Amino acid sequence: xxxxxxxxxxxxxxxxxxxxxxxxxxxxxxxxxxxxxxxxxxxxxxxxxxxxxxxxxxxxxxxxxxxxxxxxxxxxxxxxxxxxxxxxxxxxxxxxxxxxxxxxxxxxxxxxxxxxxxxxxxxxxxxxxxxxxxxxxxxxxxxxxxxxxxxxxxxxxxxxxxxxxxxxxxxxxxxxxxxxxxxxxxxxxxxxxxxxxxxxxxxxxxxxxxxxxxxxxxxxxxxxxxxxxxxxxxxxxxxxxxxxxxxxxxxxxxxxxxxxxxxxxxxxxxxxxxxxxxxxxxxxxxxxxxxxxxxxxxxxxxxxxxxxxxxxxxxxxxxxxxxxxxxxxxxxxxxxxxxxxxxxxxxxxxxxxxxxxxxxxxxxxxxxxxxxxxxxxxxxxxxxxxxxxxxxxxxxxxxxxxxxxxxxxxxxxxxxxxxxxxxxxxxxxxxxxxxxxxxxxxxxxxxxxxxxxxxxxxxxxxxx
Amino acid sequence: xxxxxxxxxxxxxxxxxxxxxxxxxxxxxxxxxxxxxxxxxxxxxxxxxxxxxxxxxxxxxxxxxxxxxxxxxxxxxxxxxxxxxxxxxxxxxxxxxxxxxxxxxxxxxxxxxxxxxxxxxxxxxxxxxxxxxxxxxxxxxxxxxxxxxxxxxxxxxxxxxxxxxxxxxxxxxxxxxxxxxxxxxxxxxxxxxxxxxxxxxxxxxxxxxxxxxxxxxxxxxxxxxxxxxxxxxxxxxxxxxxxxxxxxxxxxxxxxxxxxxxxxxxxxxxxxxxxxxxxxxxxxxxxxxxxxxxxxxxxxxxxxxxxxxxxxxxxxxxxxxxxxxxxxxxxxxxxxxxxxxxxxxxxxxxxxxxxxxxxxxxxxxxxxxxxxxxxxxxxxxxxxxxxxxxxxxxxxxxxxxxxxxxxxxxxxxxxxxxxxxxxxxxxxxxxxxxxxxxxxxxxxxxxxxxxxxxxxxxxxxxxxxxxx
Numbered sequence: 001x002x003x004x005x006x007x008x009x010x011x012x013x014x015x016x017x018x019x020x021x022x023x024x025x026x027x028x029x030x031x032x033x034x035x036x037x038x039x040x041x042x043x044x045x046x047x048x049x050x051x052x053x054x055x056x057x058x059x060x061x062x063x064x065x066x067x068x069x070x071x072x073x074x075x076x077x078x079x080x081x082x083x084x085x086x087x088x089x090x091x092x093x094x095x096x097x098x099x100x101x102x103x104x105x106x107x108x109x110x111x112x113x114x115x116x117x118x119x120x121x122x123x124x125x126x127x128x129x130x131x132x133x134x135x136x137x138x139x140x141x142x143x144x145x146x147x148x149x150x151x152x153x154x155x156x157x158x159x160x161x162x163x164x165x166x167x168x169x170x171x172x173x174x175x176x177x178x179x180x181x182x183x184x185x186x187x188x189x190x191x192x193x194x195x196x197x198x199x200x201x202x203x204x205x206x207x208x209x210x211x212x213x214x215x216x217x218x219x220x221x222x223x224x225x226x227x228x229x230x231x232x233x234x235x236x237x238x239x240x241x242x243x244x245x246x247x248x249x250x251x252x253x254x255x256x257x258x259x260x261x262x263x264x265x266x267x268x269x270x271x272x273x274x275x276x277x278x279x280x281x282x283x284x285x286x287x288x289x290x291x292x293x294x295x296x297x298x299x300x301x302x303x304x305x306x307x308x309x310x311x312x313x314x315x316x317x318x319x320x321x322x323x324x325x326x327x328x329x330x331x332x333x334x335x336x337x338x339x340x341x342x343x344x345x346x347x348x349x350x351x352x353x354x355x356x357x358x359x360x361x362x363x364x365x366x367x368x369x370x371x372x373x374x375x376x377x378x379x380x381x382x383x384x385x386x387x388x389x390x391x392x393x394x395x396x397x398x399x400x401x402x403x404x405x406x407x408x409x410x411x412x413x414x415x416x417x418x419x420x421x422x423x424x425x426x427x428x429x430x431x432x433x434x435x436x437x438x439x440x441x442x443x444x445x446x447x448x449x450x451x452x453x454x455x456x457x458x459x460x461x462x463x464x
Numbered sequence: 465x466x467x468x469x470x471x472x473x474x475x476x477x478x479x480x481x482x483x484x485x486x487x488x489x490x491x492x493x494x495x496x497x498x499x500x501x502x503x504x505x506x507x508x509x510x511x512x513x514x515x516x517x518x519x520x521x522x523x524x525x526x527x528x529x530x531x532x533x534x535x536x537x538x539x540x541x542x543x544x545x546x547x548x549x550x551x552x553x554x555x556x557x558x559x560x561x562x563x564x565x566x567x568x569x570x571x572x573x574x575x576x577x578x579x580x581x582x583x584x585x586x587x588x589x590x591x592x593x594x595x596x597x598x599x600x601x602x603x604x605x606x607x608x609x610x611x612x613x614x615x616x617x618x619x620x621x622x623x624x625x626x627x628x629x630x631x632x633x634x635x636x637x638x639x640x641x642x643x644x645x646x647x648x649x650x651x652x653x654x655x656x657x658x659x660x661x662x663x664x665x666x667x668x669x670x671x672x673x674x675x676x677x678x679x680x681x682x683x684x685x686x687x688x689x690x691x692x693x694x695x696x697x698x699x700x701x702x703x704x705x706x707x708x709x710x711x712x713x714x715x716x717x718x719x720x721x722x723x724x725x726x727x728x729x730x731x732x733x734x735x736x737x738x739x740x741x742x743x744x745x746x747x748x749x750x751x752x753x754x755x756x757x758x759x760x761x762x763x764x765x766x767x768x769x770x771x772x773x774x775x776x777x778x779x780x781x782x783x784x785x786x787x788x789x790x791x792x793x794x795x796x797x798x799x800x801x802x803x804x805x806x807x808x809x810x811x812x813x814x815x816x817x818x819x820x821x822x823x824x825x826x827x828x829x830x831x832x833x834x835x836x837x838x839x840x841x842x843x844x845x846x847x848x849x850x851x852x853x854x855x856x857x858x859x860x861x862x863x864x865x866x867x868x869x870x871x872x873x874x875x876x877x878x879x880x881x882x883x884x885x886x887x888x889x890x891x892x893x894x895x896x897x898x899x900x901x902x903x904x905x906x907x908x909x910x911x912x913x914x915x916x917x918x919x920x921x922x923x924x925x926x927x928x929x930x931x932x
Contacts (some may be wrong), residue, residue: 090777303773314559317789
């Protein structure tokens with residue numbers, strides 16, 4: 001009798017435990033979201049977005065540039081670094097001083113050349129859901145359309161980046177090459193709240209809303225089916241578009257393949273004991289493990305994330321009130337991502353990214369006054385509403401490709417990625433480079449993307 | 465919501481297992497960690513320690529700001545403000561509201577700065593001094609009671625925190641240093657600027673954490689001539705006070721804090737337990753002070769972004785704030801809003817002037833601005849949470865001097881006497897005030913003073929009984 005009762009109790013608690021665990025790890029259905037929410041100011045009745053696509057040129061008055069030079073020429077107020085310290089406590093104030101001097105006395109004196117460079121790709125604006133969306137629309141030469149198949153590609157940046165990350169990459173993508181039969185029409189928008197795009201005027205503009213706007217942008221331009229490539233927020237938004245609108249996505253390529261679900265974390269923990277069982281090659285283990293080190297890295301580098309996710313307006317005010325504040329805050333990330341061998345050196349950023357490219361990027365944040373709205377995106381994505389969507393647990397049939405660069409944030413294992421992307425058709429590891437892959441190693445990223453695109457397009461064509 | 469209930473289940477399971485492990489190791493955990501062997505003459509200034517010869521003189525200190533600095537500030541505040549538009553319908557939920565900030569900047573420029581000389585005179589009402597301790601110029605206010613008829617004079621070390629300054633104590637110092645029928649004691653107040661804050665020099669060397677800083681503060685008291693003294697503090701002042709009490713108990717007559725806390729692991733377990741069974745651990749009248757653990761964690765996550773970035777990248781955020789009086793004001797004033805009452809986040813003006821005058825808030829900002837100390841003030845966080853500091857295990861070094869804890873309802877966190885008892889072995893005074901927040905000395909000086917003198921009475925009553 002006692003035995004029966006015990007077995008009965010164990011059976012009941014096992015079932016209960018199984019159900020609780022299953023609740024946590026089972027895939028979830030796709031949410032259905034309103035694709036026409038108005039995000040502009042006020043509450044206009046009968047709002048209809050004008051459908052025209054208007055060419056846009058980046059052109060700033062010389063007075064603005066002169067005023068910036070004046071601001072950069074003030075008496076320097078800073079605390080000297082602690083003795084023997086370089087960038088271990090954050091951006092080194094001596095290094096910053098050198099950069100500010102360069103910015104003021106060299107870079108800004110040739111601002112028109114930089115502006116011309118930024119305008120070397122064609123820019124446009126169009127209004128979606130109450131927001132003016134800026135984008136680069138780069139097309140291959142007319143001859144290319146006869147030689148190769150031209151496929152549309154939505155290219156998404158992140159924080160603290162901008163479309164500037166993609167200039168070299170875009171020039172490769174629109175160029176006919178011998179690698180394969182495809183060449184791309186690239187649509188590279190400024191995210192809502194970033195760069196030359198408007199910011200949402202109302203609370204609640206999270207990744208899902210951004211995905212809706214970006215997909216609407218592609219539809220506006222006449223593209224029902226397209227590829228997506230992105231890193232940082234661009235990767236997360238690309239994943240959301242693939243999840244919410246799989247019918248529009250030929251393939252989704254990411255250079256920051258993160259996945260944070262209870263199941264992926266459990267799998268990560270299990271794999272940490274025998275990494276070779278879960279990786280195509282054992283020397284990829286350093287991308288993922290040891291978990292303790294990866295966790296520590298995230299903790300040390302995520303102060304900005306925590307601050308922006310909770311008080312974006314406070315830090316935003318500080319960044320917008322001083323170009324030097326903006327530079328220190330943004331460049332800290334570029335300095336850090338130059339890699340463990342270089343990131344304490346004063347000239348690391350110039351070596352890895354070229355200082356002018358980084359200043360172009362900072363100028364975009366400065367001239368468009370978008371630092372606060374950019375940071376608010378973090379707060380919106382920590383809302384209960386967005387986290388409740390649990391998009392990472394919703395499966396999508398979209399073809400997925402993953403390029404893992406060594407010094408980026410720790411990526412997910414294929415074993416975990418397949419739970420969301422059963423059609424993970426392309427999975428690669430690099431022993432170098434980091435977070436800003438398009439800027440750091442554009443050729444490498446381009447070749448990887450081409451390999452993925454070929455597989456994804458062929459699968460798409462086979463469906464018809 | 466399914467995620468959260470299941471997650472709670474797993475959490476409960478995990479904590480239960482952990483609790484079991486700790487109960488097993490309780491004996492080891494409950495005894496005091498050894499007092500760390502820290503040098504009392506460690507050199508923190510620039511250059512080589514061998515070349516340092518300490519100047520033990522005490523000199524008067526002029527806190528006047530250079531007029532050029534004030535002129536430059538007026539000019540900077542006159543520039544067009546580049547501020548983001550707040551999201552529709554938002555108060556302080558996303559941080560400092562930029563619409564209200566433009567009002568603050570306007571007042572600062574047009575009303576406050578024109579009377580800067582008055583403000584400086586106000587700040588100079590107490591005597592300011594400087595002396596050199598372990599390579600650092602330490603600034604402090606030193607007020608000796610003038611009228612002491614029939615009262616016993618006791619030295620008191622008054623310690624501020626972040627983002628505060630000695631300015632927080634300007635209303636309580638007259639209460640402490642003047643005789644009062646409610647108390648047999650009157651206090652000789654020494655209120656320093658923490659090293660790296662205000663007019664005190666910052667350390668040039670790494671690893672100048674709170675334990676090391678508390679030695680400097682204790683040496684300051686010895687320099688001024690006091691072997692035995694009381695301590696009062698909140699925020700970092702509370703932590704520093706507990707460190708002095710742990711490291712050099714022979715100097716401490718009593719330690720009073722308005723933010724008593726401990727990170728002792730047993731205290732965390734107790735915290736979890738009282739989150740689930742509040743009636744078991746907390747009397748009914750005080751239950752409102754203690755949130756559930758879930759709410760506590762959520763609140764900590766929402767409000768600790770500044771701590772996270774300061775503990776990891778102080779040079780980045782500090783440099784960003786140094787050229788930037790507008791940014792500095794927003795960053796610091798946000799705390800005076802939310803930490804006074806978290807409900808003020810709903811308000812378009814953050815409720816800043818509900819409990820404080822704009823003048824006193826700006827006095828504090830001016831101290832950070834004119835001394836250019838924001839970066840060095842923030843380094844205390846990175847030094848305070850690094851491996852070197854944590855390895856000292858200060859949270860496990862018992863505090864034996866008589867301890868008093870005053871809790872103000874809206875402050876950031878509260879701990880029960882049981883939880884505090886894991887580290888503080890001599891709690892003789894424990895109060896709950898249904899009003900007030902983090903900056904108690906500035907917000908409710910009379911209540912804090914009344915609480916403090918009750919504590920002091922108990923300190924000396926206790927020692928009196930010990931002596932007989």
